[in-house]
Amino acid sequence: MSEKNIIEINQISKNYERKIALSSLSFVVEKGELIALIGPSGAGKTTLLNLLASILEADSGELLVDGKPMSQFSDQKKRAKKIGIIRQQFDLVGQLPVIHNVLAGRLADWGFFKSLFNLFIPQERQEATTALKRVGLPDKLYERTSNLSGGEQQRVALARLLMQKPEIILADEPVASLDPARADDVLDMLTKLAKEEHQTVIASLHSVDYARKYFTRLIALKNGKLFFDLPADQVTDKQLEELYQLKELS
Amino acid sequence: MLSFDLHKRKFLTVFLLLLFAWSLMGVNWQEGVMHSSGISTAGEIFAAMFTPDLSMDILLLAAESSWLTLAYATAGMSLALILALIFGILASGVLSSGKRSRTLMKGSFRGVLGFMRAIHELVWAWLFVASFGLSPYAAIFALAIPYGGILGRIFADMINDVPEEPIKALRATGASRLQCLFYGYLPSVKNSMISYTMYRYECAVRSSAIMSFVGLGGLGYQIQLSLDDLHYDEVWTFLYFLIILVVIIDGWSNMLRRRMAQ
Structure with missing residues (x-):
């Protein structure tokens, strides 16, 4: 793995009023890694993802994306080319047909008039069709998005990411509201597509099983601190037990 | 806390009922209530309900006046819709980026919309x-x-009630x-928006009929003339x-709504 580091996190801290969300966290992410963030609720997973998405700002420490500080990505359109986000469902505009939700991934590149015109005559249909084919929904182009099931909606969100083509994908509990079969399906697709596109994925997950199954590296957070950071196949059951333990062993 | 509020509400109800009873004493029941x-x-008026005048020239006049009333309502509503879209979107504040400019925009355009609808259509007509x-x-x-003021206000509220998640996701794609x-x-x-606009269109037809009392022609004007002549059947x-x-119009709006639900 001699490729350069795409994300560098250095002694980063974030507090909410009195409560510590993250305290001097440091790690480095290489290009193309598939990382799962695990840890009990309130460990700081979402805070970390929001920092990376520049929805929040760190109190102290350094966050470099592609060697540049986050402040260089303050332009929404520029940042969208670097970082894409997928969350639980409810991320799509239900009243729009599927194709427009997919094509929304291109809004960063389109001017206002092109995007307005697109609502009447869809542009780049070929690419949208290809993206939907890759996520396994080739015949749902003009279906109203809200008529799709939860799993299908997450696939549409994946197709949107395919159109957006960010270098980094941040996934905040991407399968939290899906049943196990759909969850498997969506995670499989997310990691497979990311590998094909040479994208880096950082996903927060509740389920350790999914994390081990689909991701190459596990970063465990507990009380805002790094608990362990290991390749997926080196994590032991004992470590996981300690991670989710309610009280610290003294 | 809640039970206390409920308590207060009951007191208010009793107070208002007493107020109403007291106000009845202010009425002079001997004369003035009815001439x-x-x-x-x-x-006579309600008897005429069952014997409307169906002669040809009255029917033609009614049809022509209905057309005029409908035309005023449609033209007024179209213009109201344009006004409402522009001011409503501005008043929702979703186009401004900073927190302060959003508050400023919301405040000022909601003020404009308030001014527009504070004055009744009849007064505007005068x-x-x-x-x-x-x-x-x-x-x-x-x-x-x-009507632009009413629609715009409702549009702005509707836009403000849109769930945040899809919008945040769109922002993240660089929109x-x-x-x-x-x-x-x-x-x-x-x-x-469409179903509320259709409902308001229905209201606009009624308003348009009333407004013609001012002398603008249409159903209301004809009603007034016939009333003055004591022709209740007309x-x-x-x-x-x-x-x-x-x-x-109600049927049309139901049809539209059913088609949108599909």
């Missing part, structure tokens, strides 16, 4: 008739301004505020035409 021949006139004379423009503007408006906010509220012909208009 002497009031009851017989009312009887003002416009006084300035333009009895022209159709007076009727159209008189309808468009308050600008304007792109978010067309890909997130407007598609989300389109259906409610009055009912015109009223039935008004009812038919409202029912037709």
